[in-house]
Amino acid sequence: MTSSGTNRGGPPNPAPVGAAPWTAAWELLLPAAATPPRARGRTLQTALREAVRSGRLAPGTRLPSSRELAGDLGVSRGLVTEAYEQLTAEGYLRSDRGAGTWVGGAVRAVGPLARDRAPRPAGVRADFVAGTPDLALFPRAAWAAAHRGVLAELPHHALGYPDPRGLPRLRTALAELLVRRRGVVADAERVIVVSGVAQAMALLGFVLHARGTPGVGVENPGSPEHGSLFASAGIGTVPLPLDDEGLALAPLQASGVHAVVTTPAHQFPTGIAYSARRRTELLGWARSVDGLVIEDDYDGEFRYDRAPVGALQGLDPEQVAYTGSVSKSLAPGLRLGWLLVPASLVEEVVERKRTMDLGNPVLDQALLARFVERGDYDRHLRRCRRAYRERRDVLVAALEEHFPGARVSGIAAGLHVVAALPDRYGPEDRFLGRAAAAGVVVRSSAHYGETAVDGVRLVLGYAHLPPARIRDGVRLMADAVRDHGARREPSAP
Incomplete structure (x- = not known):
């Protein structure tokens, strides 16, 4: 392609029918001509990369000479030459001496990314x-005040890699909160800060899988997420039925599992609270098989007609792993939760947490700690x-x-x-x-x-x-x- 088809006073004319294959991507290069001079070279390189990645410049396509492209775009030849050389060094283009510049074959075209979730249907009333929860109730003013306070008081050294168990200040605040509000047995050494109940389940799944646990019992009906979380750790799940008092004991005993996930304070989705008798029977089963009861206390704070039912973990902290989060009380987007595990599991769970993400963000942990300490959470x-x-x-x-x-x-x-x-x-x-x-x-x-x-x-x-x-x-x-x-x-x- 030559410059005869261009207008030097404005943008290039549309490419004629039957023009060279690369002209289909020409419009991606046009912003380079309109950007400020200092950004023009970088813009041209970015546009060329995008044309190759998207497949609009297919492998094997011959590009115009640097002189021709510079003339068509109205930029200096040096900018085009530099762009060709940079993208050749990166593998997007290849240059054969005396034979011109071509699109290389190293790049695989990438289409649009699929959405993680389907868009909300139009017309939902x-x-x-x-x-x-109602995210409009999020305490923005109190949260902002806590944020300012944390930034003012947090020492510089605290911004390094955190303890994978969690910030000591937050673990202490959570232990006091959970003992007071949920009746758990907790101290700071037993609390592990996690990115919500989902990560708590995954951590327990990895540890149980490493110990050779073949399957975990889950309530049926129950949360569909439990099955997928344990599957990601390589553990299958066994659906177990409920009766009017909670998890039915006979099917649990017959299942052969040694670990089970429960929501005893407010079963999801039936809404029942496990009876005192069923709580005792469930713990008796766990002791008889040296098993583990995983207690998902997802909304135990919200009880309207009397005081909240205390956590099952308080009855036997060595047979129950207890987990909860601020997803229902504050907002799920905060990705902050807690996990209390029997002493025999602490080291393995903490090591898994360390290799998974090196710990939760320090500022977020310090902020929640201050929010709890000052009574804002209550x-x-x-x-x-x-x-x-x-x-x-x-x-x-x-x-x-x-x-x-x-x-x-x-x-x-x-x-x-x-x-x-x-x-x-x-x-x-x-x-x-x-x-x-x-x-x-x-x-x-x-x-x-x-x-x-x-x-x-x-x-x-x-x-x-x-x-x-x-x-x-x-x-x-x-x-x-x-x-x-x-x-x-x-x-x-």
Whole structure:
């Protein structure tokens, strides 16, 4: 290509049909001509790299001479020559003496990256998916004040590589907090700071796998995440059923597992609290097989009708590994949590934590420590409990109004309820489809592994929704069913 097709007073003219293959990527080079002189060479190199990476300049494509390209872009020949030489040194281009410059074959074209999560569907008017607190309640002012205080008081040497167990100040604050609020047996040496419950599960999975543990029992129904987290550590999971008191003991004993994950304070998703008898039986099983009970205390702080049920770990800290986080109390994006393990596991878990990430960020740990020490965390929890109790009551009232005969359970604690609707609203898949068409996102208990039942059984998260949105969402579901005609029950003779 020559400069005869260009306009020196403005950008190059569009490439003619049938032009050289490299002209398909020409527009990627145009910004180089418009950038300030100091950045022009770097911009040209970046644009050429992108053209090769994206595949718009295919391997084997011959590029114009430095003189021709400089003329077409209206830049100095030296800039083009330097760009060609740099990209040749990096392997993007190859240059044959007397034969010109070509696109090399070392680069594999990369397409757009897939999204980790599907985008939220357009037209959603209410989202009842459980698991998220109200992020609008995050205590920004108090958090900012704690941040300023930490930056002012943290010594320079504290910014080095942290102790993989966690900042001593935070471990001390968490130990005092958990003893006081959750009834655990804890001291600073037993607490390990982790990036949320997910990392705690992965760490335990790696340690158990190294010890030869073939499988871990998980509640069914339960959190789908537990299975995938242990699978990432090379351990399979065994679904174990529940009864009205908690994890059913006979299937657990027959399973042959020596480790089991539980949510005894507020089982997810059924909402039950393990009975005192079942807690005793579960610990008896663990002692008889020298096993491990992993206690996921994901929302134990939120109980509305009486004091929170204490943690199972407090009854036997040598058979129970206890984990929790600030994901439900503050915000999941903070990625801060804690893990308390039996003394026999501490060294192995800490070593796994060290090799995994060298410890959590020091500033974040110091900030949470100060936030807890000064009472800000307790004040925030009180504020959230008031708000969430109000929203729970609004949801229960709305279900009673729009779905007469609905049975609501799991209301005493947590951030979600389970609503069993009468048979006339089924079948469940039809109900969910109509709710989705009305702009309401909701999951049934079957999503979490519960055996299919007649009627409709919904798991409804409410903490993240303002009261007006809760009322509107329940009304929209009811209208969607009513508009299509709920299945009528036969009238009594």
